[in-house]
Amino acid sequence: MREADPQASVGSWWSAVAAIAATYVYFLIFAEFAFIELARTAAPTTPELRQLMTGLGAGGVVGAAGAVWWLRRIERRRLLAICFGGCAAAAGLAAAVGAKAGYAAAAAAVGLALGGLTVTLSTCLRAATAGRGLGLAIGLGTGAAYALCNVPAVFAASPRAQTLGAAVVALAAMVLPRGLRTETAPATASPDSEYTRAGTIRWVAVLLALVWMDSAAFYIIQHAPDLKSATWAGATALWGNAGMHLGAAVAAGWLLDRGGRGALAGAAVVALALACLTLGGHLPGTVPARWFYTAGVSFYSVVLVEYPARRARAGLAALVFAVAGWIGSALGIGMAQDLAQVPPAFVAIAVAAVAAALGWRGRVRPAAAGLAAALLFAGDSRGAEADPLVARGREVYIAEGCIHCHSQYVRPKVAADVVNWGPAPTFAAGTGGLPPLLGNRRQGPDLTNVGNRRSPEWNRLHLITPRAVSPGSRMPAYAHLFREGDGRGEALVAYLASLGAETQAERQTQIAAWRPAAREALAAPAAAALFRQLCAPCHGPDGRGDGPVAGRLSLRPGDWRTGPWRHVPAGAEPEPVLARIIKFGLTGLPMAGHEYLRDAEIVGLARHVRSLHNPAPGQAGTAR
């Protein structure tokens, strides 16, 4: 092997730094930022923008895989120059187009060129730095790029100016490959065990978790005006970010050259976790979030390049950038778009996964796993402050899977549906939710109009102790939703109360007009048995109002043996009124209806209830 020319080696090292910086500048200021802002003009809705981002990501994966193939056929410095040229052309295309189709083409082109560029550059760096100070070169290039993108004039420039700037940077970078050394150099500061199949899987998992967290946090900051201004508003903040990025990235590079990749990834995940938890309001303050975020991003961005570069194998680089880079970004952005936050449970799982992948021992790993499990299955506080109670209750309804047993669809042409479950809302109203919660089974009643069929008090009691209130009910107990400090139960009750509010008047008319169709009633012994099952929990076995649930009601049931009817008007025939109350309940009171009973059962129960009535002389028939 011939002795390397020291001057050439120094020049090559700095060319590598510049190539890394150019790549990151292109990615940060254009692909991740300005391109989205430009595309938003033609694709203003989230689904449309998502399609473009999917095209960009898919292009990135294909570009990374394509680079592996091209590197077998084209000398890598030449391919690197071609990729820089492709990036410049793609940015130029994005600046030139105006229609959605044009942005779709530009997205695919940006992804392809950038995917190819990252893999190709990764295979050049070890030779270019002669294996000396590889980490530092990557840290310096990465930090410089982040710092440049945070320079106020660059940051505040228009998306079109940023796009053209990125195109110029990529075009200029086409000359850099000429200065890169090509002789192979030994890998340093990294044991072979980190590149075995298991080691590779571990590191791809670590980097995937880090990119995932970063992308989600970045999206959250970008789309929350207060967070955005706290993070990126003002020249002072931007210069501060620039300094933090540069310092952290250079420190990371220095540490990597001393074998500190594991510690660095650990520091990155902790910093990003703290940033995510602060952004979600789970920890106080937004200023620390900014520092945690910038430090964490700088740390892992250097590792992301250094890990595959240290081995200089195209396949490994493609795997890392495709899975951790492109797919990780998609996962993070998708999560943030759906949930508008980074769930603490996800943060805990990510930390636990990184801890497990890095092989941390002792108390750290079980503690992280325990924290992950606790957060995953603990009360979900999604949107607790931001959403109204009813909206949150709907989320609880979805999360608890109520849809698996309850429908919310009254079939307008099915008479029994309309009588039992209330008036059918308009089709648009019934299918208008996001998503519609129509359901496809009724292991319990339809809930379309449950708000005017059941009082909040009854719903609360039933959710907490379903079989005490409705003996034989198959519904699970949801007492855990009502524990101290957990607002999910009350939110769910509020959501249920909101269902059918608009059909209240129509329902009352419907109830008033109802008459049992059956002339035959359930036989007296069967009706008595049914009473004991369905009514005795509140009214007691003899109608004295002393059932086991009675004490938990805001209005204790009356004693039919000694008191007058409360809800039968004076002079009215009790049986039809009682039948109506049994079927439909009493609006606003804990007395719930039994809409699903057959008419013969209703009439049988009404007769049984009447038979229990034995008021004191002179008290019958009052309308209390």
Next chain:
Amino acid sequence: MNGRAPDGAVPYARVVTGYCLGWLVAANAVGLWLGVVLLWPAAGDALAPFTFGRWAPLHLNWQLYGWCALPLVGALLAWCFDPRHPQVRWHAHAAFGAWSLALLLGGAGWLGGTTSGKLFLDWHGWTRPLLPGAMHVLWALLAAHTWWRWRGLGNGGRAARVAALAMLLAVPTVLHWSAGREVYPAVNPDSGGATGAALLGSTLGLVTIFLLLPAFLGVGGHRAWRTTAAALAASWGVFAAIDHGHASHHAWGQIAGLGSLLVWTVWLPWFWLGHAWPDGVRPWLRAAIVWWALLVASGWVTFLPGVSEAWKFTHSLVGHAHLAMAGLVTSLNAVILIVLSRRPAPRGVWAGWQAGCAVFVAAMLGLGAAEAERAGELFRSAPWTQALLALRLAGGAAMALASFHWWNENRKA
């Protein structure tokens, strides 16, 4: 056993059968638990906050994306993978492993309450990109193997694979998009359920896959391909012609369109039986044919005005779903696994599964038929409803045992 793969088996057959049967066992175990807590709800309360509604998505999605989908992935591997590649088993592991990881993490998410609220499309929040990500891994492996065997393929084989890969590339994006809460299919305004067009389209999708299955598995046959393809094209033409909006089951176009599927109750069996299936396949194939005929016929009858009103929202639909998944799809998936591994299912599995499935379906159809008029008795756990749910549990237990036996024998093989 000496561990050597039988003649004709693909080299990664045990990988495929291991993952597929593993997911069948897991999904059945969850289904069994659901059966228990429906019968004895207090048992479920002991596991709160993991209540019935939290477990249900695991059963549904693990059955659909685990057991129902993975054998088809195995067939796809058999079509695309280069069996001579030294890393082919590892690649199969990677494809099935990534898919399984997505299902596992998805399960954790659903159990934790992260769900879209859309049945069979529960992928939401951080779980939403998981399966599309795994599908990308699978696609990359399929593409790589297609590339490696490119020179050994004829022009037709190349064109077919390129076309298939192009179509498959869209699947992850479509899945990701369709899981969004803002996306919802057309709704039958008179039933709140699927439209005839939607049912026809999804079933024709299955028919298309079923017709391609012998080719994917490399099973030779002597049936007229062109006539069959023309019939399939005609069916898709019917689908294209009928209303795709919010159409009612009272609309004659929807009724006739769905009824056009009845042709396939004869044609598909005729097509299948004209192939040279290896040993051990025929019993499963015959069972699939019976379930298929019952599925299409009952699906159409229960769509008809008057019948739909009585069956919708009842356990009859649970029975119908199991007729499709546990009856038809499972029998066909058994065919795929047997062809790939050239090993018949262990003794007793066929009988145990089919009997369990028949009992299950009959119990649910019976409960559903009575339930429409007597919903109150279902809600308050009247003894006759408990008896039918217990029968369902027994059927489910038989299927779970059969699947476990098969998985265990495969593990030991």
